[in-house]
Amino acid sequence: MSTVTLTYREAxxxxxxxxxxxxxxxxxxxxxxxxxxxxxAVSMSLLEEFGxxxxxxxxxxESAFVGAGIGAALNGMRPIVEVMTINFSLLALDQIVxxxxxxxxxxxxxxxxxxxxxxxxxAGRQLAAQxxxxxxxxxxxxPGVRALAPATPEDAxxxxxxxxxDPDPVFIFEHATLYxxxxxxxxxxxxxxxxxxxxxxxxxxxxxxxxGGSLGKCLQAAETLAADGIDAEVIxxxxxxxxxxxxxxxxxxxxxxxxxxxxxxxxxxxxxxxSAQIMERGFDLLDWPVRRVCTAEVPIPYAKHLEEAALPSxxxxxxxxxxxxx
Amino acid sequence: xxxxxxPALGADMSAGTLLEWxxxxxxxxxxxxxxxxxxxxxxxxxxxxxxxxxxEEVFVEPGxxxxxxxxxxxxxEDGASPTEVARSAAPGAGKPSSTPVExxxxxxxxxxxxxxxxxxxxxxxxxxxxxxxxIQRKDVEAAxxxxxxxxxxxxxxxxxxxxxxxxxxxxxxxxPTADRQAAMRRAIAASMxxxxxxxxxxxxxxxxxxxxxxxxxxxxxxxxxxxxxxxSGALFIxxxxxxxxxxxxxxxxxxxxxxxxxxxxxxxxxxxxRGGGLVAPAIHRTDELSLDELMHALRDLVSRARxxxxxxxxxxxPTITVTSLGxxxxxxxxxxxxxxxVAIVGFGxxxxxxxxxxxxxxxxxxxxxxxxxxxxxxxxxxAAAFLSTIDRHLQEPEEx
Numbered sequence: 001m002s003t004v005t006l007t008y009r010e011a012x013x014x015x016x017x018x019x020x021x022x023x024x025x026x027x028x029x030x031x032x033x034x035x036x037x038x039x040x041a042v043s044m045s046l047l048e049e050f051g052x053x054x055x056x057x058x059x060x061x062e063s064a065f066v067g068a069g070i071g072a073a074l075n076g077m078r079p080i081v082e083v084m085t086i087n088f089s090l091l092a093l094d095q096i097v098x099x100x101x102x103x104x105x106x107x108x109x110x111x112x113x114x115x116x117x118x119x120x121x122x123a124g125r126q127l128a129a130q131x132x133x134x135x136x137x138x139x140x141x142x143p144g145v146r147a148l149a150p151a152t153p154e155d156a157x158x159x160x161x162x163x164x165x166d167p168d169p170v171f172i173f174e175h176a177t178l179y180x181x182x183x184x185x186x187x188x189x190x191x192x193x194x195x196x197x198x199x200x201x202x203x204x205x206x207x208x209x210x211x212g213g214s215l216g217k218c219l220q221a222a223e224t225l226a227a228d229g230i231d232a233e234v235i236x237x238x239x240x241x242x243x244x245x246x247x248x249x250x251x252x253x254x255x256x257x258x259x260x261x262x263x264x265x266x267x268x269x270x271x272x273x274x275s276a277q278i279m280e281r282g283f284d285l286l287d288w289p290v291r292r293v294c295t296a297e298v299p300i301p302y303a304k305h306l307e308e309a310a311l312p313s314x315x316x317x318x319x320x321x322x323x324x325x326x
Numbered sequence: 327x328x329x330x331x332x333p334a335l336g337a338d339m340s341a342g343t344l345l346e347w348x349x350x351x352x353x354x355x356x357x358x359x360x361x362x363x364x365x366x367x368x369x370x371x372x373x374x375x376x377x378x379x380x381x382e383e384v385f386v387e388p389g390x391x392x393x394x395x396x397x398x399x400x401x402x403e404d405g406a407s408p409t410e411v412a413r414s415a416a417p418g419a420g421k422p423s424s425t426p427v428e429x430x431x432x433x434x435x436x437x438x439x440x441x442x443x444x445x446x447x448x449x450x451x452x453x454x455x456x457x458x459x460x461i462q463r464k465d466v467e468a469a470x471x472x473x474x475x476x477x478x479x480x481x482x483x484x485x486x487x488x489x490x491x492x493x494x495x496x497x498x499x500x501x502p503t504a505d506r507q508a509a510m511r512r513a514i515a516a517s518m519x520x521x522x523x524x525x526x527x528x529x530x531x532x533x534x535x536x537x538x539x540x541x542x543x544x545x546x547x548x549x550x551x552x553x554x555x556x557x558s559g560a561l562f563i564x565x566x567x568x569x570x571x572x573x574x575x576x577x578x579x580x581x582x583x584x585x586x587x588x589x590x591x592x593x594x595x596x597x598x599x600r601g602g603g604l605v606a607p608a609i610h611r612t613d614e615l616s617l618d619e620l621m622h623a624l625r626d627l628v629s630r631a632r633x634x635x636x637x638x639x640x641x642x643x644p645t646i647t648v649t650s651l652g653x654x655x656x657x658x659x660x661x662x663x664x665x666x667x668v669a670i671v672g673f674g675x676x677x678x679x680x681x682x683x684x685x686x687x688x689x690x691x692x693x694x695x696x697x698x699x700x701x702x703x704x705x706x707x708x709a710a711a712f713l714s715t716i717d718r719h720l721q722e723p724e725e726x
Binding site for chain 1: 435438439440457463625
């Protein structure tokens with residue numbers, strides 16, 4: 001099996017390219033995805049390769065072009081809609097909650113919306129409070145959609161292809177700091193499993209559950225902890241809805257300690273949901289109260305040192321683990 | 327709040343089946359009252375509570391098999407009861423407090439609680455290492471390890487493999503007799519194998535002149551109704567109990583590499599069951615009972631043993647065992663010690679033998695008494711003193 005080294009950005013592009021090349025129902029649309037190559041340069045060069053029919057610039061109206069994507073999906077197309085950032089996607093929430101997520105139910109199964117929406121999420125690049133929030137939990141709240149958070153180049157490519165096979169709306173949250181991240185992938189693009197979390201590092205002493213942009217911080221924290229003799233298992237949730245609680249429970253049965261690392265705000269966060277599910281299903285496994293490392297409850301600051309202070313960091317993760325007496 | 331747990335009804339019990347609740351949530355229970363019936367490999371046992379209060383909640387349904395130590399129910403203690411208040415009042419204060427005394431809540435992580443149940447460790451006995459003394463898994467594991475180092479402790483599930491987690495499967499509650507027999511056989515096998523594996527037995531025997539005892543018995547029984555006649559067995563048991571006062575190291579259990587002598591003398595009586603198998607329940611404070619009381623206790627024990635309705639404490643409390651095969655005509659019996667006890671006394675049949683006394687050979691009723699003792703805790707000299715003390719007591723039957 002031959003492999004290829006790609007950045008997260010290139011991997012995402014490779015997924016889109018593969019879909020455009022192999023399925024004529026697929027097209028990409030969004031703000032500046034054409035000649036400009038997209039706000040995060042994911043769609044660079046795709047316009048030249050596939051032409052303006054299949055790589056379409058849209059007006060500055062998230063509600064309009066997400067709605068157009070829903071319409072296209074309803075009519076048999078497989079649209080990939082790119083929204084610049086998750087903060088902007090809120091303009092499309094009406095289309096998403098009231099149409100994309102509901103039409104299968106409201107039509108008694110006669111309609112389906114095989115729509116894929118990609119968007120950048122997360123902070124860490126000094127883009128301040130209107131471009132840097134982690135609101136993916138809001139999407140994970142909605143029945144009728146699937147929410148994915150690729151944390152590796154392999155998942156950035158493979159999850160897009162799996163999402164296109166899904167008959168219902170799928171949202172892919174690409175953490176903005178991950179685009180330059182390199183990884184080794186199989187040369188041939190293929191869909192990956194989007195039902196299960198992945199154990200990214202095995203360990204016996206504590207379980208770190210995370211996703212997306214915080215995975216790297218957790219793996220780094222695990223290395224620091226290992227130097228102190230604490231063996232952390234790191235679970236990448238991958239799919240935020242539906243949550244794969246089984247994988248967490250299996251890990252907890254071994255470690256009995258859980259720290260959830262989530263770049264969202266703590267109140268009403270995905271970490272809160274994971275914690276609640278563990279209370280409901282894994283209470284007897286716990287040897288220590290569940291701990292959460294989340295973003296400070298402030299709009300993401302612009303100043304570099306404040307932004308860093310607000311976000312989960314390797315140090316905060318290590319500290320949260322070490323507070324648990326071993 | 328007090329937890330009512332599945333008791334260890336014998337050294338080799340690791341699990342039991344709750345057969346029946348005799349009390350329902352909301353009922354009042356008194357210390358010593360029987361609240362449940364538990365099925366073990368050996369018998370169906372009535373289990374009493376050690377706390378007075380109100381049965382608050384029941385956690386285990388009838389028919390469920392659970393490991394020893396599992397919390398079966400919770401009892402709300404009456405903290406404001408007169409005795410409790412008196413005990414908890416500040417020493418010397420002289421005036422009883424009217425505030426109910428609440429037991430401090432046990433701080434234990436859910437996982438540690440679960441593990442303690444599985445391992446049959448009582449959390450109340452564990453020291454917690456977490457914040458505020460919260461018990462963590464590692465504390466339970468340490469407690470279980472400490473206990474495992476004490477092979478003779480009452481908890482030890484000495485299945486032949488020695489694995490506490492793989493007890494012989496006990497028979498279900500409605501098990502047919504054959505299953506019950508098989509289960510009992512396994513329990514006996516485990517206990518006896520452990521005994522011979524761990525206890526360095528030594529044996530002494532002594533033939534005891536019973537002429538005075540037999541004469542006294544005949545005279546006593548003349549003035550008693552048939553149903554209240556004394557048997558020689560009662561004399562043997564009482565003589566053993568009194569002799570233990572003088573050789574207290576045999577009234578003991580071997581716990582964690584050391585001898586723990588017991589204050590109360592609770593003689594266990596080996597009772598053969600119809601269809602095979604045996605149990606050896608305790609007669610509590612045997613030395614303090616009159617012969618009539620002892621006889622009554624003995625009859626009661628035999629009948630309840632044979633109907634499989636012994637009480638928990640009767641199975642767990644013996645401090646020594648007496649076995650007698652007299653009714654079968656056997657002259658000598660050298661028993662195998664029931665762990666964690668350290669001695670077993672055997673009596674053969676009462677027979678007439680030629681006996682030389684003051685240079686004359688006379689027919690004389692005699693009994694052969696034997697002692698199997700644990701050489702870790704005693705030796706031949708003390709054991710011999712014990713046997714001769716039994717002899718001495720049997721020469722003064724009116725004092726028994």
